[in-house]
Amino acid sequence: MVSYFSNNTSLENRALQIWQVLIGFSYDRKITTYGEIADILGYKGAGTMDRQLGHILHFCSQNKLPPLSVLVVNAETGLPGDGFDSIGDLHKSREKVFNYDWFNLMPPTPEQFAQSWSVAEENDFNI
DSSP: OOOOGGGOOOHHHHHHHHHHHHHHHHHTTOOEEHHHHHHHHTOSOGGGOHHHHHHHHHHHHHTTOOOGGGGEEOTTTOOOOTTOTTSOOHHHHHHHHHHSOGGGSOOOOHHHHHHHHHHHHHTTOOO
């Protein structure tokens, strides 16, 4: 049976949807904006993705993967949102994302995203 993201809009499912977009952007060495991701997902505004991107950030961090969500930036500042303060050099982080073989990695499941978020909350790491 075919399933659609629009029929199941949980944060974890949307994180999976964004993950798919970002690994394609990574392959093309593309940085994107919150607004562009919002448009792709059919959101009404760009300020609604902190939790979805947080799921991706936590999953990457906990699994020692490059921070995939670093590719999403504010259109005005050119910088990613909260959660990247301790990441160090953003350019180096992006290069690690661009050079990682994302298509060799099985995408995380919504359940894995939920678990990563839960672990982050237990450790008082909030986005």
